[in-house]
Amino acid sequence: MTHTLPELPYAPTALEPHISAKTFEFHYGKHHKAYVDNLNKLIAGTDLESKTLEEVVAASAKDASKAGIFNNAAQVWNHTFYWNSMKPNGGGEPTGKLMDKIKEDFGDFGKFKEEFKNAGVTQFGSGWAWLVLEGGKLKVTKTPNADMPLVHGQIPLLTMDVWEHAYYIDYQNRRPDYAQTFIDKLINWDFVSKNFELAMK
Numbered sequence: 001m002t003h004t005l006p007e008l009p010y011a012p013t014a015l016e017p018h019i020s021a022k023t024f025e026f027h028y029g030k031h032h033k034a035y036v037d038n039l040n041k042l043i044a045g046t047d048l049e050s051k052t053l054e055e056v057v058a059a060s061a062k063d064a065s066k067a068g069i070f071n072n073a074a075q076v077w078n079h080t081f082y083w084n085s086m087k088p089n090g091g092g093e094p095t096g097k098l099m100d101k102i103k104e105d106f107g108d109f110g111k112f113k114e115e116f117k118n119a120g121v122t123q124f125g126s127g128w129a130w131l132v133l134e135g136g137k138l139k140v141t142k143t144p145n146a147d148m149p150l151v152h153g154q155i156p157l158l159t160m161d162v163w164e165h166a167y168y169i170d171y172q173n174r175r176p177d178y179a180q181t182f183i184d185k186l187i188n189w190d191f192v193s194k195n196f197e198l199a200m201k
């Protein structure tokens, strides 16, 4: 299949002032688009051409000769998941079963926020912070570059991009401020809850 750049789930101005339209112009319009275009070029004429994005990610993950394909395919997936992890007037607290599970596995919601921010801030260089479900338990993790939970037997529920291109226009070197704003103002807990309920089925 030919992979396409998915529509953003909101207007590129919708997350202002926390994430600017300028950031979307580059992060979505140039970076995410480049991953899609590179992926299509790399798989053209190969046995991966007919696979879904998730199948391409899985097939290239453990094969060093396909590192370029994995990096672009995983980055296509990660970015789509990241846009959906945010919404205008997001942040606040989850409710229902997800909140109960957060309290069960982290102690309290504040502890989760602290761990998630810490994962994003301490990821050395480029990468991602995640909330995942693994073996029935919620966990905060971080991955470098394009790496992602699906190839480690974990189910991703939420992600925060901590590559510099995600925050440099709006926050320059202040990654902790970006991470705090992401948690307080941007997380789409409806999306996280939906992922959680599907994973628990």
Ligand code: MN3
Pocket: 027, 031, 079, 161, 163, 165, 166
């Ligand atoms: Mn990015």
